[in-house]
Amino acid sequence: MKQQVEELFSGPTIDVARRLIGATLYRTIPKGEPGAGKILSGRIVETEAYLPLVDPSCHAYRGPTKRTANLFGRSGFAYVYLIYGVYYCLNVKTEPAGIGAAVLIRALEPTSGIEEMRRRRGRHVPIEALLSGPGNLCRALSIDLRCDGADLRSGGLRLRPAPQDERVEPQVSGRIGLRVAAKWPLRFIDANSLSISPFRKRRQRSA
DNA sequence: CAATAGATCATCT
DNA sequence: GATGATCTATTGC
Numbered sequence: 725m726k727q728q729v730e731e732l733f734s735g736p737t738i739d740v741a742r743r744l745i746g747a748t749l750y751r752t753i754p755k756g757e758p759g760a761g762k763i764l765s766g767r768i769v770e771t772e773a774y775l776p777l778v779d780p781s782c783h784a785y786r787g788p789t790k791r792t793a794n795l796f797g798r799s800g801f802a803y804v805y806l807i808y809g810v811y812y813c814l815n816v817k818t819e820p821a822g823i824g825a826a827v828l829i830r831a832l833e834p835t836s837g838i839e840e841m842r843r844r845r846g847r848h849v850p851i852e853a854l855l856s857g858p859g860n861l862c863r864a865l866s867i868d869l870r871c872d873g874a875d876l877r878s879g880g881l882r883l884r885p886a887p888q889d890e891r892v893e894p895q896v897s898g899r900i901g902l903r904v905a906a907k908w909p910l911r912f913i914d915a916n917s918l919s920i921s922p923f924r925k926r927r928q929r930s931a
Numbered sequence: 932c933a934a935t936a937g938a939t940c941a942t943c944t
Numbered sequence: 945g946a947t948g949a950t951c952t953a954t955t956g957c
Contacts, residue, residue: 772949781949791942809939811950828949859950869941901949921950935955944946 729877732885733800737818740799741773741827741912744816745894746886749832751865753840754880764837764865766855767886768829769917772899773910774815776825781905784824794873795824802881804862804872811859812868816876816883830900830911831856833919841865852918892916 732743747768753759774782783805784795794803794817803815803826815826832855834841841854841864855861862868867881876883894912899905900921913920 774949783949786943789943805949806939806941808948808950809941813949815949830949857951899949903948906949933955933957936953938951940948942947 726877728885729883730800732883733816733818733876737773737775737825737827738910740816740818741771741910742894743885744768744771744827744829744883745912745914746891748835748884748886749829749865750882750884751837751867752880753866754870757866758843759837759840762837762840764840765835766832766861766865767835768832769914769919770829770831770921771912772828772830773818773912774826774828775910776819776823779825779905779908781899781902782825784826788824792824795826797821797873800876802871802874802876804867804869804874806869807859812862813858814862814867814871828858829861830858831913831917831919831921832861833917856919857921 748765751764753762783792788796794801798821799817801817803817804812807813814829817826819825834851834854845854845864854864871881874881892914895915896909897911898907899911
């Protein structure tokens with residue numbers, strides 16, 4: 725199993741993005757907040773690849789900074805950042821140390837801990853929407869900057885690959901919410917899932 | 932259904 | 945001082 729987890733992070737970023745579809749993310753609620761110690765989980769149904777070197781939309785594109793330090797570390801660790809002052813986004817570091825690249829986790833299907841997710845997202849949010857969207861899933865799973873740099877092989881935030889017989893062939897599309905390189909075919913989804921984040925019209929480009 | 936405004940802050944210029 | 949890998953509520957058709 726340990727070997728299988730390691731293989732989850734290996735190889736080119738695009739391969740990892742595909743392979744993460746169907747994998748399960750486990751989150752243990754930290755001490756000091758409601759539901760501490762409870763384990764929430766979900767099955768990944770939507771990812772986006774952010775490529776090394778050539779991708780102007782990757783946060784690593786302009787070289788390492790304090791914020792993006794973990795994008796240049798070892799694979800299999802988390803890169804978490806705050807977006808629009810309001811939401812957090814969870815990424816899985818890919819590629820060897822020194823090379824900045826990652827996979828953004830965009831949506832999951834809840835598999836356990838539904839009530840805890842609802843406590844954070846809202847009482848009457850439908851199950852399929854609880855972990856749909858990168859900001860929403862972080863809120864539901866209590867993921868924030870504390871998780872930046874976390875080892876995804878162990879600890880309170882961990883990944884487990886999909887069993888062989890549960891793997892699905894992901895569908896490919898352009899990325900969401902970007903101004904540049906948005907059309908690159910780097911978004912992967914389990915088309916059968918109801919938890920895919922909605923397609924939004926691309927943000928207005930300057931005339 | 933589609934478009935848009937506003938929330939709100941760590942990071943970078 | 946400007947900028948977002950977002951989301952929700954609200955408006956208008």
